[in-house]
Amino acid sequence: MTQAILTPAARTGTKPETGPDTGAGGNARKVFVKTYGCQMNVYDSERMGDALSRDGYVTVDSVEAADLVLINTCHIREKAAEKVYSQLGRLAKLKRQRNAEGGDLMVAVAGCVAQAEGREIIRRAPVVDVVIGPQTYHRLPEALARARNGEAVVETDFPAEDKFDGLSATPEKAIRARGVAAFLTVQEGCDKFCTFCVVPYTRGAEVSRPVGRILEEAERLAQAGVREITLLGQNVNAWHGKGADGREWGLGELIRRVATIDGIDRIRYTTSHPRDMDEALIEAHRDLPELMPYLHLPVQSGSDRILKSMNRRHTAEDYLRLVEKIRLARPDIALSGDFIVGFPGETDADFEDTMRLIAEVNYAAAFTFKYSIRPGTPGADMEGQVNEAVKTERLARLQDLISQQTRSFGRECVGKVVDLLLEKPGRNTGQLIGRSPWLQPVIVDAMAGEIGDIVRVRITQPGTSGLFAEVVE
Ligand code: 5AD
Ligand code: SF4
Secondary structure (H helix, E strand, C coil): CCCCCCCCHHHCCCCCCCCCCCCCCCCCEEEEEEECCCHHHHHHHHHHHHHHHHCCEEECCCCCCCCEEEEEECCCCCCHHHHHHHHHHHHHHHHHHHHHCCCCCEEEEEHHHHHHHCCHHHHHCCCCCEEECCCCHHHHHHHHHHHHCCCCEEECCCCCCCHHHHCCCCCHHHHHHHCCEEEEECEECCCCCCCCCCHHHHCCCCEECCHHHHHHHHHHHHHCCCCEEEEECCCHHHCEEECCCCCEEEHHHHHHHHCCCCCCCEEEEECCCHHHCCHHHHHHHHHCCCECCEEECCCECCCHHHHHHCCCCCCHHHHHHHHHHHHHHCCCCEEEEEEEECCCCCCHHHHHHHHHHHHHHCCCEEEEEECCCCCCCHHHHCCCCCCHHHHHHHHHHHHHHHHHHHHHHHHHHCCCEEEEEEEEECCCCCEEEEECCCCCEEEEEHHHCCCCCEEEEEEEEECCCCEEEEECC
């Protein structure tokens, strides 16, 4: 898989929102939510925020203003746990100050580091009141109540019930505050066990949410003004479920159905594993104008030897043929990828295979990583760990090639007329930012329309952090 769906910063980060109807001031409890990592963590933070808002919390935008700090952690980051512990050290200091002044501070740690470390977090950082893994978020309000009674709560099992069933629907007001492009988790966990990756251990086995639940949530989003939905899963294209017609559906069929929802004009999905790109999904790209021509399809390496040792279960050639097939179905599709350099045993020749694959595919964007050990994964014990200087040099060359490709993709867009979904105000007044079908941020004059409009624009020039465009009359 996928890969844990890391995204550009523009889409991550949990924005403070207007709280529940209790009003933001007064005696409401205040929570500060800090989100690291992938889009799924952003989604989970939103859902936890919803649960807390029903529990009387309002969201604030600083630790200083908060009674509760909720850290939603990511284990994909290098030295992820150590970074969390040093952050908890700072929070312990703040709590001591608060206590000295007669106040208090509660701390909850969620996400994949919580899952991986469990009780160890409370042992090493007694400031923490609640440790809660990604599959138990529906228990958060109850866990906080127990913590208020003095218990140190650790909730890291993989319960049989669907966590989303326990988290009731997001209020319309909160959906509106989050904007016109929303995330919707359809699948979680991973059974692929790539040898570098912690996800199968922290997020657990692959689970698909049922069709009915997904459609209900998509309808609610549409009713609250959302026009673009990104379906999320660590291994999103492994999603399957029983369709309305009684047949077993895959992601392609699900997307076809979501596309019929009034108001949903754009659909994306991430992250996909090459092995799970089936015919129905490729046909959805061919047939559905709502399905945006952008695909995050990580390959990690271009060397068959390394792919095998990574347990990716496909060859470089398999991937290239797949890309060819997808492009045949949707010629203007933009591809992005994830790459790891310096996986154990990677030689210069293996790395050159990766560079060749990149040159052949021609990516619109990519996330690039130096291999780093995740304890407990098979890669950690492999021979032939690559030295840091070599990784640094390979990463620089790879990034150089990718950024050339990204820039030339931007340049090729100049002159094209595209539909832009206006998402938010630009950095400068008088500007709005929207997304092109290929996920590029595009800056237009604020007179182009209102947030939530889809407008026709002509791309005029590439910029440093996006493209510029003008409205086509
Ligand atoms: N070292 C480096 N990169 C990693 N990724 C996952 N695990 C590791 C690791 N141990 C990268 C993969 C994945 C992305 C989300 O993070 O490229 O697709
Ligand atoms: Fe993706 Fe592989 Fe990790 Fe699964 S094990 S989340 S397929 S990188």
